[in-house]
Amino acid sequence: MSTHIAAAAGQVAPTVLLPGDPLRAKWIAETYLDDATCYTEVRGMYGFTGTWRGRPVSVQGSGMGQPSMAIYVNELFAEYDVQSIVRVGSCGALTERLALRDVVLASGACTDSSMNRLRFLGLDYAPVADFGLLRAAHDAAQARSDLTAHVGLIYSSDSFYNPRAAELTKPLVDHGVLAVEMEASALYTLAASYGRRALAICTVSDHIVTGEETTALERQETFGAMVEIALAASTA
Numbered sequence: 001m002s003t004h005i006a007a008a009a010g011q012v013a014p015t016v017l018l019p020g021d022p023l024r025a026k027w028i029a030e031t032y033l034d035d036a037t038c039y040t041e042v043r044g045m046y047g048f049t050g051t052w053r054g055r056p057v058s059v060q061g062s063g064m065g066q067p068s069m070a071i072y073v074n075e076l077f078a079e080y081d082v083q084s085i086v087r088v089g090s091c092g093a094l095t096e097r098l099a100l101r102d103v104v105l106a107s108g109a110c111t112d113s114s115m116n117r118l119r120f121l122g123l124d125y126a127p128v129a130d131f132g133l134l135r136a137a138h139d140a141a142q143a144r145s146d147l148t149a150h151v152g153l154i155y156s157s158d159s160f161y162n163p164r165a166a167e168l169t170k171p172l173v174d175h176g177v178l179a180v181e182m183e184a185s186a187l188y189t190l191a192a193s194y195g196r197r198a199l200a201i202c203t204v205s206d207h208i209v210t211g212e213e214t215t216a217l218e219r220q221e222t223f224g225a226m227v228e229i230a231l232a233a234s235t236a
């Protein structure tokens with residue numbers, strides 16, 4: 001086992017879906033994977049491995065925010081030789097171009113986090129998605145008539161509650177940023193540093209402009225379209 005994941009060597013699949021919410025991980029495993037077994041419950045951050053259409057797939061909770069996510073992703077890449085990680089998250093829409101439950105395929109991620117700034121000695125690094133995963137996810141999304149998918153930039157914030165949120169997000173929105181969440185930027189940077197593949201797919205769970213929102217149970221159990229796109233893209 002690694003420091004925070006109780007799996008033995010070989011128990012984690014090369015392809016991992018990564019929701020922030022460990023109960024969304026459990027729901028994904030129970031709903032989509034065949035023969036799923038739980039390989040870790042450490043800190044309640046569940047991880048499961050099963051198969052999807054005959055291909056081995058794991059689903060691992062990451063917790064909220066880049067520091068928590070980075071613990072799991074570092075261990076998945078370094079200790080379990082994971083090759084591809086697709087985050088399946090929720091996000092807040094920053095523009096009326098998006099509607100509640102739309103899906104965002106994050107081509108790149110801006111951030112207010114100091115994690116990249118420290119890694120790159122103060123320089124601005126541009127964390128981007130793996131193009132193959134992004135293209136496959138876009139193809140899978142385009143094949144569906146039940147959702148609207150957007151490809152574009154998102155904002156990975158260290159703060160869910162920020163008294164200066166409107167002031168900080170305005171220039172980002174003015175430069176095309178679609179939505180806010182809390183993990184993609186560091187995920188893309190870690191994938192680049194390990195030479196692995198990563199993509200963040202997020203469903204709009206709340207709308208910062210209109211004030212609409214989903215419930216906690218809906219965020220846990222009803223974002224299936226995003227999961228199906230992630231499974232199709234990561235096993236293509």
Ligand SMILES: O=P(O)(O)O[C@H]1O[C@H](CO)[C@@H](O)[C@H]1O
Binds near residue numbers: 089219
């Ligand atoms: O729904 P998840 O995947 O946790 O993602 C979003 O939800 C959490 C905040 O409520 C943050 O982790 C944010 O990135």
Ligand SMILES: O=c1cc[nH]c(=O)[nH]1
Binds near residue numbers: 090091182
């Ligand atoms: O980080 C997040 C996630 C969902 N919704 C938000 O407003 N922020």
